Amino acid sequence: MMKFKHRISRSLFMLFCLLTNITITLSANDKVKKLVVYPAPLGALLNNDYTVSVRLLNNKKWQSVPTHLIKVDKLLEAKHTVENSSMAYFDFEGEVEVSVTFNKGVINQAKIRPLSYAIRSNMKGNTLIFRLDRPRNLSVEINGDIFHNLLLFANPIVKNIPNRNDPNVIFFDAGIHEIGKEGFRVPSNKTVYIDGGAILRGQIRIEDVENVRVIGRGMVEHTVKMGIHIAKAKNVYVEGIFTTQCATGGSDNVTIRNVKSVSYYGWGDGMNVFASNNVLFDGVFCRNSDDCTTVYATRKGFEGGSKNVRMENSTLWADVAHPIFIGIHGNAEKPDVIEDIFYKNIDILDHQETQLDYQGCLAINAGDNNLIRNIYFENIRVEDFRQGQLVNLRIFFNEKYCKAPGLGIENIVFKDLSYNGENSEISVIAGYNEERKIKNVVFKNLRINGKVITDDMPNKPKWYKTGDMARIFVGEHVEGVAFTP
Structure with missing residues (x-):
């Protein structure tokens, strides 16, 4: 038999639902079930x-x-x-x-x-x-x-809601919060809790601080550009909220979990990483008007390479540009390294980009003398997108955004990558010259519309490159490309 954990009169219950979050808890066979709804x-x-x-x-x-x-x-x-x-x-x-x-x-x-x-x-x-x-x-x-x-x-369900009376807790209750143009600056050693019925009209700024948590189920309203900004920070945890953008620059040890990013304006990248190390994205959702998620080196006043960035269990939707983009920006005078980047268990719902220079659901473009190495993709499921390429790996000199071509792209693994659809244009893997090559790219269990693409696949003419079977152009200054079961 199931029953409410707390019994109240029907009229009182209805009034309570109108004024606060609705929480219903049922128990059946000693298994607790719980539902929380947040009135607007x-x-x-x-x-x-x-x-x-x-x-x-x-x-x-x-x-x-x-x-x-x-x-x-x-x-x-x-x-x-x-x-x-x-x-x-x-x-x-x-x-x-x-x-x-x-x-x-x-x-x-x-x-x-x-x-x-x-x-x-x-x-x-x-x-x-x-x-x-x-x-x-x-x-x-x-x-x-x-x-x-x-x-x-x-x-x-939110676990362990912090005590609002704790001096190290900043609590945003249900309601509209007018933050203003300067945004809300989170101090060091603080936990910010945003109730599921709270709407913030202003940016959350996590800048030059450490040991910060921003958690809850509320939102930074869609009217706020760059809803969450993490800059030169250390030991940051952001979980559960809705925002337009969530960028990380010049920071170390940052976790973004179950954050939803939806943008609609120009340059509306979802979750950028600039010159940062040890960044984890887990269970995020991005639908953006520019790149969904990026890893760059020196950029926007943040200096250095990026290392140990991981995204897993997430969903990406690029209305413009790339779902995943690595490498274009760096320091041409003092070359940076972008390395040890991991993407695992990702669904890509869409990609639309008419400009050939900026296509690719999974794109690694080396510019500004960047060396990009040790990039790993596993269990990536790409649904049919509107326009673009599945993969784009290039060392190039994009004079609009770079001061030099990239140095190299090395040790790239695509494991259990699948694409089901008809709209993909020809993917590209191309180096720059004999000194600036792409080396060691492995596709393991690549599936295009259910067909496994391998070097020894049946019915492949011996004079074909395996990439031809997957509509992947493998161009000049590329060595060590393999397609394995």
């Missing part, structure tokens, strides 16, 4: 394209989930246009049913992505109902519309 504060920017509700499995009562207004970038013939989209979120433990009602017409077709999650839905009129048994960051797309879709962030 007065003055929040909302979008009524969708009506979203959620309930714990086997619980009859649905809880309403607010749908917040966000904005995304739509590129039409090199012209950027801003479209209104929707975002909703809740926390849960156990299993839930989600109801999404499309308020603008009939549902003829629906997708829930990433497709690798294989989430099935039941359609009743203009409503979809589906189950989740674990936290997921999702895109719900109706009738093929990817610009007026619903981003649904089903989060884990």
